Amino acid sequence: MSQMYGREDVGLTDEGGLEAMAAANAFGREEIIALLSANTTRARETIRSAAEKMLLKHCGDRVYYRGLIEFSNVCARNCRYCGIRGGNTYVKRYTLSYEEILAQALWCAEQGYGSVVLQSGERCDREFVEFVIDTVRVIKNRTRGERLPDGLGVTLCVGEQSRETYERFFEAGAHRYLLRIETTSPRLFSAWHPPEQSLENRIACLQALQSIGFQVGTGVMIGVPGQSIEDLADDVLFMRDLDVDMVGMGPYIPHKQTPLGEKDPTGDPTYRFESALLMIAVVRLVMKDVNIAATTALQALDPQGREHGLAFGANVIMPQLTPTEKRKDYLLYEGKPCVDETATQCKGCLAARIASVGRVVGYERWGDSVHFARRRK
Ligand code: SAM
Numbered sequence: 001m002s003q004m005y006g007r008e009d010v011g012l013t014d015e016g017g018l019e020a021m022a023a024a025n026a027f028g029r030e031e032i033i034a035l036l037s038a039n040t041t042r043a044r045e046t047i048r049s050a051a052e053k054m055l056l057k058h059c060g061d062r063v064y065y066r067g068l069i070e071f072s073n074v075c076a077r078n079c080r081y082c083g084i085r086g087g088n089t090y091v092k093r094y095t096l097s098y099e100e101i102l103a104q105a106l107w108c109a110e111q112g113y114g115s116v117v118l119q120s121g122e123r124c125d126r127e128f129v130e131f132v133i134d135t136v137r138v139i140k141n142r143t144r145g146e147r148l149p150d151g152l153g154v155t156l157c158v159g160e161q162s163r164e165t166y167e168r169f170f171e172a173g174a175h176r177y178l179l180r181i182e183t184t185s186p187r188l189f190s191a192w193h194p195p196e197q198s199l200e201n202r203i204a205c206l207q208a209l210q211s212i213g214f215q216v217g218t219g220v221m222i223g224v225p226g227q228s229i230e231d232l233a234d235d236v237l238f239m240r241d242l243d244v245d246m247v248g249m250g251p252y253i254p255h256k257q258t259p260l261g262e263k264d265p266t267g268d269p270t271y272r273f274e275s276a277l278l279m280i281a282v283v284r285l286v287m288k289d290v291n292i293a294a295t296t297a298l299q300a301l302d303p304q305g306r307e308h309g310l311a312f313g314a315n316v317i318m319p320q321l322t323p324t325e326k327r328k329d330y331l332l333y334e335g336k337p338c339v340d341e342t343a344t345q346c347k348g349c350l351a352a353r354i355a356s357v358g359r360v361v362g363y364e365r366w367g368d369s370v371h372f373a374r375r376r377k
Contacts (some may be wrong), residue, residue, distance in 0.1 A: 018050035022285045032233040035276070035282050041211070044278065050280035051313035054364050058289040059315050063359050064367025066155060066293075067108035067116045067231050067343075068318040070330040071096045071135075075121025076158070079182075081221065083331045085256035090257050092329050095120075101135055101171075102142060102267070104343070106153060110142040111347060112363035115153030117318055119177070122159035129165050132158060133172045140173035153366035155217075157286045160201060163208045170212050176249055176368075177209045178217040183224070184238040185231045192224070192260065207243060215372045217246030217291070220281055223272030224252040225264045232279060240286050241359040245369040247283050247290055250297030251276040253333035261334075277312045282315030289370040291316050300335045310357045316367070319346045 012018060012034055021027055029037075071097035073084045084091055097161035106117050118135065136154050143151040155176035156169055166177070169229050181202055185187050189199040209216045220235045239247060251272035280292055293310025293316040302308065306317060320338050324328060327339045338346055355363055 005298040009309050013046075015046050015050045015053075016260070017051065018047065018285060022050070022054055022288065024286075027282075027286045029230075029233050029237060032236050032282060032286065033229055035285070036229045036232055036278055038278060041263035044274070047278065047281045048284070048312050051284040052286055052311060054284050055285055055313045055315060057292070059370050062352050062365075062367065063310060064291070064316050064365065065113040065115070065361045066153075066316060066318045067104065067113045068119060068296075069096070069101055069104050069116055069322040070119050070322040070326070071101050072120040072123075073330045074123060076124070077122045077197065079197070080192050080194070080259040081224065081252065081255070081261065083258060083259060083261075083333055085342060086121075088257045091331075094326055094329055096323070096326070098131075098138070100323060102138055104323070105139045105143060107343060108321060109152050112147070113319070114148065114362070114365045114367055115155060115176075116321070117155040117157055118174075119157040124161055124165070129161070129168070130188075132156065133350060134169055136169065136174050142276050148363050150366075153368070160205050162195075163212075163301070166205075166209055166212055166214070170214060174214070175214040176217065176246065177221075178246065179209065180219045181206070181238065183216075183220055183227065183231065183234070188224070188227055188231060203242075203347060206244070209224065210243075211357050215245040215369055216246055217293075218242070218244050218250035219247050219293075220279075221252040222249055222276045223267065224260070232275070233237050233349055235375070236279070236282055236286055239283065240373075243375065245290055245372040245375070246288070246293070248293040248295055249276065249279055249283070250295035251301055253335060254298055255331065255333045270344065272303065272361065273298065277308055280309055280312040280314050287371070289374060291367070291369040291371075293318060296320070296337060297333065299337045300333065303337075304353075307357050310359060317350060319343070319350050321346075 074093050075084050075086045078085045078087045108116050140151040142323045154174045156174045157178040186199055196339040254265050294306040294314035298305030321343050324342055
């Protein structure tokens with residue numbers, strides 16, 4: 001058992017203690033560091049089990065699907081960890097047509113998936129912004145019906161934009177937005193991004209999105225070389241204090257054609273995987289009723305990665321809907337799973353994975369974050 005975790009005084013040694021601390025909102029920086037330092041099977045299982053109970057109590061046993069459409073890998077940014085960064089000249093660039101995106105969204109609605117996520121590389125030019133707005137409008141109009149009276153839920157994940165653009169996305173019908181902060185450490189943020197990107201702007205974007213009325217999700221990469229447990233604890237506190245509705249975090253996975261990946265092509269995958277699971281559990285204990293995604297990056301490190309994510313407190317899964325022939329060109333990191341499967345194969349495989357951890361799929365619903373509803377009351 002880790003030294004910190006074993007300390008009786010912070011009440012972290014048993015599940016009951018953890019639940020009582022969660023109920024009392026008593027997790028401070030020191031306690032979060034202690035939890036993230038858990039390094040024995042027993043300690044990790046205690047944390048996992050408490051997080052699972054917290055999830056079932058506050059959010060229920062449903063797992064919600066967000067059909068993921070990676071509609072373009074064209075990117076004007078140069079994040080030093082990301083395989084589709086603009087500077088990577090080896091990437092074959094694509095943008096799906098309007099019709100291709102709509103076809104995937106309609107498939108999603110037919111299958112009873114309540115929501116889609118439209119994700120892409122980052123562009124702020126007029127043509128791109130108008131394309132996103134038109135696409136959201138069409139998806140909303142074409143998916144309204146008996147089963148989904150308000151159409152598919154649409155989450156956007158297209159990066160840092162102006163407030164005016166976010167307002168227009170919201171008016172078009174998108175109601176959730178994902179923008180990872182990536183790290184809250186100014187030192188790490190500037191090591192991972194070129195100077196034109198700033199932590200301050202990303203925070204300002206998240207605040208703008210919240211004030212417009214979006215359900216807002218953020219998250220961090222876990223296990224990047226140079227990132228400490230203290231850094232991760234600060235990330236958890238940031239997400240709690242910003243009062244976000246959704247969290248999407250995952251292990252960092254190197255990509256050789258990036259500056260960070262070149263420096264450290266392998267790292268320690270086991271550490272990154274285990275840290276990512278602990279982060280999910282800790283965020284569940286600290287934030288209780290937010291939606292948390294079991295991200296694809298978990299599965300890249302372990303074939304059962306997403307099931308573990310669910311067991312550690314996640315309640316959202318993003319099945320791949322990007323057309324199969326394009327998936328290999330949206331490689332954020334190496335070893336991305338499901339690049340050869342069709343959306344239909346992904347569907348069957350996921351339902352079985354969810355059942356294997358004793359949970360059920362929340363079909364025909366948006367599956368909004370309970371936290372958002374509570375925050376709005
Ligand atoms: N550009 C938009 C943005 O930044 O929000 C959306 C697309 S971006 C490719 C989506 C996410 O991929 C990022 O937030 C980042 O956390 C993740 N990502 C990129 N490279 C990664 C890597 N090497 N390992 C793990 N996750 C990575």
